[in-house]
Amino acid sequence: xxxxxxxxxxxxxQMQVIRKFEETIRNLYQQGKIRGSFHPCVGQEATAVxxxxxxxxxxxxxxxxxxxxxxxxxxxxxxxxxxxxxGKATGCSKGKGGSMxxxxxxxxxxxxxxxxxxxxxxxxxxxxxAQLQKKDHVALAYFGEGAVNQGVFLETLNLAVIWKLPLIxxxxxxLYSEMTPSHETTSVVETHKRASAFGFExxxxxxxxxxxxxxxxxxAAAKARSGGGPIYIEAMTYRLWGHMMGDPEIYRxxxxxxxxxxxxxxxxxxxxxxxxxxxxxxxxxxDGEAEAIIxxxxxxxxxxxxxxxxxxxTDVFV
Amino acid sequence: xxxxxxxxxLNEALxxxxxxxxxxxxxxxxxxxxxGIFRVTKDLIDEFGTDRVRDTPISESSFVGLxxxxxxxxxxxxxxxxxxxFALVAADQIVNQAAKLRYMSGGTVSIPxxxxxxxxxxxxxGAQHSQSFESWLAQVPGLIIVAPxxxxxxxxxxxxxxxxxxxxxxxxxxxxxxxxxxxxxxxxAIPIGKAEVKRDGRDITIVSYSRTLLFALEAAExxxxxxxxxxxxxxxxxxxxxxxTILESVKGTGRLLVVHESHSNCGLGAEIMARAYEQAxxxxxxxxxxxxxxxxxxxxAESLENAVLPQPVDIVxxxxxxx
Numbered sequence: 001x002x003x004x005x006x007x008x009x010x011x012x013x014q015m016q017v018i019r020k021f022e023e024t025i026r027n028l029y030q031q032g033k034i035r036g037s038f039h040p041c042v043g044q045e046a047t048a049v050x051x052x053x054x055x056x057x058x059x060x061x062x063x064x065x066x067x068x069x070x071x072x073x074x075x076x077x078x079x080x081x082x083x084x085x086x087g088k089a090t091g092c093s094k095g096k097g098g099s100m101x102x103x104x105x106x107x108x109x110x111x112x113x114x115x116x117x118x119x120x121x122x123x124x125x126x127x128x129x130a131q132l133q134k135k136d137h138v139a140l141a142y143f144g145e146g147a148v149n150q151g152v153f154l155e156t157l158n159l160a161v162i163w164k165l166p167l168i169x170x171x172x173x174x175l176y177s178e179m180t181p182s183h184e185t186t187s188v189v190e191t192h193k194r195a196s197a198f199g200f201e202x203x204x205x206x207x208x209x210x211x212x213x214x215x216x217x218x219x220a221a222a223k224a225r226s227g228g229g230p231i232y233i234e235a236m237t238y239r240l241w242g243h244m245m246g247d248p249e250i251y252r253x254x255x256x257x258x259x260x261x262x263x264x265x266x267x268x269x270x271x272x273x274x275x276x277x278x279x280x281x282x283x284x285x286x287d288g289e290a291e292a293i294i295x296x297x298x299x300x301x302x303x304x305x306x307x308x309x310x311x312x313x314t315d316v317f318v
Numbered sequence: 319x320x321x322x323x324x325x326x327x328l329n330e331a332l333x334x335x336x337x338x339x340x341x342x343x344x345x346x347x348x349x350x351x352x353x354g355i356f357r358v359t360k361d362l363i364d365e366f367g368t369d370r371v372r373d374t375p376i377s378e379s380s381f382v383g384l385x386x387x388x389x390x391x392x393x394x395x396x397x398x399x400x401x402x403x404f405a406l407v408a409a410d411q412i413v414n415q416a417a418k419l420r421y422m423s424g425g426t427v428s429i430p431x432x433x434x435x436x437x438x439x440x441x442x443x444g445a446q447h448s449q450s451f452e453s454w455l456a457q458v459p460g461l462i463i464v465a466p467x468x469x470x471x472x473x474x475x476x477x478x479x480x481x482x483x484x485x486x487x488x489x490x491x492x493x494x495x496x497x498x499x500x501x502x503x504x505x506x507a508i509p510i511g512k513a514e515v516k517r518d519g520r521d522i523t524i525v526s527y528s529r530t531l532l533f534a535l536e537a538a539e540x541x542x543x544x545x546x547x548x549x550x551x552x553x554x555x556x557x558x559x560x561x562x563t564i565l566e567s568v569k570g571t572g573r574l575l576v577v578h579e580s581h582s583n584c585g586l587g588a589e590i591m592a593r594a595y596e597q598a599x600x601x602x603x604x605x606x607x608x609x610x611x612x613x614x615x616x617x618x619a620e621s622l623e624n625a626v627l628p629q630p631v632d633i634v635x636x637x638x639x640x641x
Contacts, residue, residue: 060391093424103423110390111423115414121380122415125387125395132343132369132393139387152410155380162375315425316460318483 003053003214005276009286011053011210012269015045016290017078018069019266022241024294025068025085025099029245034085038099041069043208043240046265047172048073050213051140051235054221060108060126060139062119065100066172066239067112070142075107082297088304095307096315108137117143117150120169124156127165127224138224140168140217145234146177148191157198157232166224168217169195169232172207174239179251195232207235208265211272240264319502325495327469328358328434331476332396334505336366339394342480343370345381346398346434355400356436356495378408382433386416389431394480401447402437402489405455416485417460430483432476436490438529438579439627443492445615448623450528450580455487456557456589462510463556465489467531469499471554474508482510489556491529513560515567519547522573522637525564525590527553530577530628537633546637556586564590565598572603573640577633582610609636 003011022040029038041048048069052061055074063070072078076092084091085099092104100114110126113119123141130137147153148171160167171191175182183189192202201223205216213235220231238260242249249257261267270283322330336342343366344359350373353360363371374381378399385395399405405412416429439448455463462484466472472490479486516531517538526534531552538548549567553560568574574594576587587608594606609628617623 060387062387091424093422093426096424097422101422103419103426105390105423105427110387110427111419113415115410118383118410118415121383121411122387122390124380125384125389126391127387128384129388129391129393132388137391139391151377152379152383155375155377156383158375158377159380159384163372315421315423317420317462318428318430 003211008211008269008273009278009282011049012266012273013286013290014049014073015210015266015269016287017293018045018048018072020290020294021068021072021078021081024298026245028085034099035087036098037244039066039244040241041066043260043264044172044174044237045069046210046213046269047170047207047235047237050210051142051170051217054214054217055108055138055140057107059137059221060110060123061142062110062123063112063142064116064119064144065112065114066144067102067142071102071109071112074109076102076104076109078293078297079300080104083301083304086301087306088301089307089311090300090304094311094315117147117153119143120147120153121156124160124165124167127167128163130166136225138166138168138221140170142170142172144177145171145173145182145186145189145191148194149186157195157200160230161199164229167230168220168224169230170217171232171234172237173234174237176239176243176251178243179247181251190234192232192234200230200232202232202234204234204236207237208263208268210265210269238263319500321498322469322501323495324469324472324497325356325358327473327501328476328490329360329362330501331473332359332362333365335477335480336362336370341392341394342396343372343393344396344398345372345374345385347374347376347400349373349398354398356492359398378404379411382408382411383415385431386411386419386429389429390427394430396432396434396480399433399435402435402451403446403449405435405451412487413458417458421460428483429485432479432486432488434488434490436492436495438491438493439616439623440493440529442618442620442623444618448616450578450611452489452556453580453585456586460485461557462486463489464510464554465528465556466554467494467528467552469497470501471508473501474506475510475554477507478510481507489528493529508554511555511558511560513551513553513555513563515549515563516552517548517550519549519571521547521571522575522640523549523551523564523567523571524575524577524633524637525551525553526577527556528579530579533628533630534577534633536630537637540630540634541637546641548637561593561597565594565601568594568598569601572601574602574606575636575640576606576608577628578610579627580610581613582608583613585610604640607636607640609633
């Protein structure tokens with residue numbers, strides 16, 4: 001069922017939370033408060049929110065190091081996410097995982113992964129578990145088009161079809177594999193065609209349209225849930241910021257990025273809400289609510305304690 | 319007590335665990351109707367069906383990865399690699415994923431997966447089908463590593479590994495599958511992390527595991543005829559390492575020799591010697607020694623392979639040189 005106007009407003013707010021989360025992390029990073037790498041998902045909020053909101057809380061999801069938005073959309077606490085970024089004991093991984101490993105199995109989030117394509121078989125395995133347990137969970141794996149040349153991606157395509165797994169693969173095609181245009185390194189850059197060749201039902205959609213993303217994943221989930229097998233969705237999107245902090249972005253022009261901003265998901269969702277009868281005041285209120293959620297999370301994270309050194313030696317084994 | 323082969327003992331452990339725990343299922347190449355190339359999964363498909371005994375394509379990264387995902391979602395997969403050498407094909411999933419996901423999640427997920435594989439040389443399988451990886455794997459925090467040498471230990475340790483709740487690399491040896499021994503019936507589990515003294519002796523402690531443990535026992539008989547009584551310790555579990563049992567033995571013998579089939583260079587033998595020096599230097603009456611594969615790939619011709627891998631006679635010579 002398509003999103004109602006109220007749900008679309010919620011989705012808009014959720015996308016703003018994700019955008020502001022990333023903006024806040026950038027600020028913190030520039031202040032030297034974030035350790036390690038940060039791979040922002042700015043511009044890709046619709047794939048996260050549309051996709052995750054079409055799933056149930058107990059459905060499984062894996063994502064990548066560019067997965068802050070997806071993790072939050074799946075239900076990860078924004079406070080726990082922010083605290084993890086700041087390396088605090090109250091973080092979702094108690095400071096042991098950081099930016100690239102957000103995990104919360106209580107909301108079906110089996111983990112973001114720092115190895116390209118490595119989380120895809122984990123989602124397939126969770127789908128296999130659901131099949132063996134005769135439960136109606138589905139599993140969704142997010143990955144970028146940079147993952148489609150990894151062996152384990154192609155291997156998992158094969159297994160998912162052979163075993164008819166309740167699996168949804170969502171390729172966020174943002175045109176760039178790290179710092180290289182994907183068409184320069186990929187034989188069939190329309191990745192859904194690769195999936196088709198393996199026997200997947202596959203589709204390419206506008207991934208910056210949160211309603212379309214939601215509807216597509218909802219239908220895919222219904223099919224997978226009823227034993228219809230795996231589905232591949234190539235969601236075309238655009239990474240408005242670089243691959244990571246410090247990326248000089250020599251591989252694209254400022255004009256290209258400016259043009260992409262006209263098509264970015266939050267602006268588009270705002271226009272859509274205005275068309276549906278919302279006012280600018282409504283949107284400003286939603287923006288303010290998103291800002292309040294982030295401010296609360298930041299306050300929580302900054303006030304949280306660092307992990308004790310002794311905690312480095314726990315959580316290796318059950 | 320029934321007498322059976324090492325392969326049959328593993329088969330019995332799998333069958334019993336699958337009967338009592340519906341979460342346990344198997345994946346691997348040719349493990350279904352074929353029963354595995356070493357017959358470890360023989361006939362299991364008849365009792366448990368194709369859902370729980372799953373033949374996979376030849377794509378180790380993905381099916382180990384699926385095992386990890388299934389484990390996170392409440393199953394207990396036992397994944398078979400045809401040869402341990404192929405663990406390198408799935409190395410990302412074993413080393414970067416299975417070993418680390420629980421830690422990186424702050425303990426919120428667990429990965430109860432067993433990855434079984436046979437390794438080692440002795441039958442001319444060549445350099446890509448004869449390697450022994452336990453020394454590498456022991457460098458990875460987050461993996462439990464088990465390597466039984468007898469049919470009874472194979473059964474007892476496989477049952478414990480399936481129940482461990484953690485990622486276990488279960489190391490078998492291709493030349494142990496047809497060895498026979500008495501195996502306790504029913505629910506026989508051996509605790510992980512406990513070495514066993516397989517032979518008592520007062521003069522020297524020989525530490526080994528897997529197939530070279532049998533070589534050590536053979537060498538000990540030869541040495542006994544020469545008046546040297548060797549105590550032979552079977553590690554059984556490589557990680558976590560049972561140093562207590564080793565040091566207790568060395569306290570009595572004063573001499574230590576570690577024997578394994580993996581390469582000597584930066585190997586487990588070096589680690590055990592270093593720990594013995596660190597933890598109980600005063601008990602050693604002379605420097606400890608190690609014996610492992612020499613630093614070349616494993617060759618095929620028997621004369622070459624025997625020159626590279628430790629043999630019983632090499633153990634005898636190494637021990638004699640310590641007296």
